[in-house]
Amino acid sequence: MTPPKQPDSAATAQGPGAPAPKAPGLRERKKARTKAAIQREAVRLFREQGYAATTVEQVAEAAEVAPSTVFRYFATKQDLVFTQEYELPFATLLQAQAPDLTPVQAERRAIGSMLADLSDEELALQRERWLLITSEPELWGAGLAGITRSMRVMAEQVAKRAGLDPEAPPVRAYTGAVFGVLLQVSLDWASSPDMDFAATLDAALECLEDIRP
Template structure:
């Protein structure tokens, strides 16, 4: 008779499985971005990406339903929301945003941060991706408005909330575009300094 697995013994297995999935997803995106850079976004096929990442094409589609998702997909929205809401209520809105962003960037390994810059380079260099990025930016703006409203006890649809979120997002977008053009830029420092100019802004 096989011994029964205790609940606390099963948890590490689940954790290992999730970490393996995360590594597979990261490897696929890393190879995709590399190939897009080397041979062009349009010329690169899902089959080529799958071969480079040593997975089946179906595995690529499991993690990235569309080719564009290989560039746009990231896992930062939920951590950002959770970390922002955990900031002290005594902080001004922009102080909370800056602390959240600094903490997130500190936790991102250098190689992953470099990958994010490569994604921005692709977005601004490929017309198809730049056009598609507008929808992605709109979703990010919605998430930001919701989180700002939650901290302020306001409605996400309030004009002041949306204007505030738009100003913050605009600064983040501008710094990201500059970062794509300048690989020597310290993205974390540049973004923090730029957001400081919004210190007196309130939703």
């Protein structure tokens, strides 16, 4: 099942009558393309050669940039796998949803909007990142820190909508249930490349509809 029909998330987030967000300039777009190319080549090499066996210099050569450029965008080698900027867009999209929606409906719309904005190439890269994280013990251990951070962000946003404390047991239980679904669907996706990730995730999240924080 697909997510409920979504309003224009940008307009909703900005509020009625607010000016449209300014489009990124040429310089910002070029930087974003460079960063994406570096991470894409890094993930490819890590998958082909192994994470430990691949050097930052090899990543730089594959991306046709200097090693110093790699470190300008990614402070550490691990950041080549983990650096993503999802928390703020998710928080913005979740708070933009209508207040009369159930928590799961709001989550489905926010996550659906984020996935809809990804190109096929970007979505394929996310799957490759996930395969890499689950196959490399060093990365899996490091990935738990990112999962913990993302759970905290989700708990804060859910609590804000519900008028509760982020540490309240209902909020923690709800967030844990949502992340359990996200983890299970992601693991299934890793072994089933033809899976429609967005549709499968949405249908799984819908099963949580009766859970309330």
